[in-house]
Amino acid sequence: MDRANTWIEMNLDELEENMSSVKAWLNGKKLLFVVKANGYGSGALSVSKVAEESGKVDYLGVTHVEEALELREGGISLPILVMGEAVPEQSKWIVEHDLTQTVATKEMAEALSKTAKEKNKTVKVHIKVDTGLRRYGISYEEAYQFVKEVMALENLCVEGIFTHFASAVGDEAFSRLQIKRFLSVLKQLEEANIEIPLKHVCNSEGALLYPEAHLDMVRMGNLLYGMNPYKKELPMKIVNPWKVRTKVVVLKRVEKGQTVGYGRRYKAKKDMVIGVIPVGTADGFMAKPVDTVPNFSTLTKGVGSLFAKFLGKRVDTLKVNGQAFEIIDNMSIQQTIFDATPYKDKIQIGDICEIGIRRPCANAKILRVYSRHGKEYFHYYE
Numbered sequence: 001m002d003r004a005n006t007w008i009e010m011n012l013d014e015l016e017e018n019m020s021s022v023k024a025w026l027n028g029k030k031l032l033f034v035v036k037a038n039g040y041g042s043g044a045l046s047v048s049k050v051a052e053e054s055g056k057v058d059y060l061g062v063t064h065v066e067e068a069l070e071l072r073e074g075g076i077s078l079p080i081l082v083m084g085e086a087v088p089e090q091s092k093w094i095v096e097h098d099l100t101q102t103v104a105t106k107e108m109a110e111a112l113s114k115t116a117k118e119k120n121k122t123v124k125v126h127i128k129v130d131t132g133l134r135r136y137g138i139s140y141e142e143a144y145q146f147v148k149e150v151m152a153l154e155n156l157c158v159e160g161i162f163t164h165f166a167s168a169v170g171d172e173a174f175s176r177l178q179i180k181r182f183l184s185v186l187k188q189l190e191e192a193n194i195e196i197p198l199k200h201v202c203n204s205e206g207a208l209l210y211p212e213a214h215l216d217m218v219r220m221g222n223l224l225y226g227m228n229p230y231k232k233e234l235p236m237k238i239v240n241p242w243k244v245r246t247k248v249v250v251l252k253r254v255e256k257g258q259t260v261g262y263g264r265r266y267k268a269k270k271d272m273v274i275g276v277i278p279v280g281t282a283d284g285f286m287a288k289p290v291d292t293v294p295n296f297s298t299l300t301k302g303v304g305s306l307f308a309k310f311l312g313k314r315v316d317t318l319k320v321n322g323q324a325f326e327i328i329d330n331m332s333i334q335q336t337i338f339d340a341t342p343y344k345d346k347i348q349i350g351d352i353c354e355i356g357i358r359r360p361c362a363n364a365k366i367l368r369v370y371s372r373h374g375k376e377y378f379h380y381y382e
């Protein structure tokens, strides 16, 4: 790549392989592909097109109405569930573009019904039940009554009902309690002969851990994008279609005792060679630096980062030619300094590095290089 020094490679054929593997594993259950947050950084429209072409995905899921509109305007016709809350004045957009809206308030359900009636259409909704996440949703204790009220509204179809885990892997006992609470709502509905076609609970981790809770559909992001949230061997083949690449753009000598980087936080203990890569915090690269000159602030941060490591929190990484390097200074918006000393004879300006960036945090401005059906093309997001 000579156009840019930093880019993200996204292999859409491999993404499609993941869709096929997961769909086969689901054994007839429906699959909702979560493409929120610009498709977890992979490009919402690009990955949605693959989903549509593949025939393996039944639904797309986003958080905001505007994310769904971008997909419709880009030509996507798969059903799209807006999983987050919308406000009544967005009803016109939801109805006009045939979006499926999550509802948990009477006001929103009424606004959708009114707009759909005016436009002589039927709007689909999924009811969000709060079983313990306490972010958005009607409490499981009130859900049965709420469903009945929403179902009575004109020009509105309750197509789905769902809940979301607070900590699918982290707290199995609580997740099982959430499933139990959700199933108790479904039982009340069943006893009243109320049929809702799409009942769903599981995200990636939940689907792996609680197959009995797949119900009618699962909602997956991480696993389809090639991340293993499970930390165990997966029951299907999943590949990682995403790689962030950058180049070494500076190599320079630093003498023992000199400080390096902003805030003079790093002091060389010996003569050394440092390197610079052209990515920083604005790109979403948050690699933790090592060995800073201790002062009160760095000490408290040091304790925090040790604690984070203890808790298993992700620390972004930098590898050149397969070799891991330590970060010295990560304070710049668009540059990061690393210690090249141990491999100074093996590293050159222009060498390509592989770096880890939390995907949804990867700046949309980083050039995306896609490959599809064996061909490469690139894309900049506005």
Ligand SMILES: Cc1ncc(COP(=O)(O)O)c(C=O)c1O
Binding pocket: 034, 083, 164, 202, 203, 204, 205, 219, 220, 221, 222, 223, 229
């Ligand atoms: C409501 C909802 N369902 C499903 C998912 C997918 O989660 P995951 O990426 O862990 O599969 C998300 C993403 O956070 C979500 O907000």
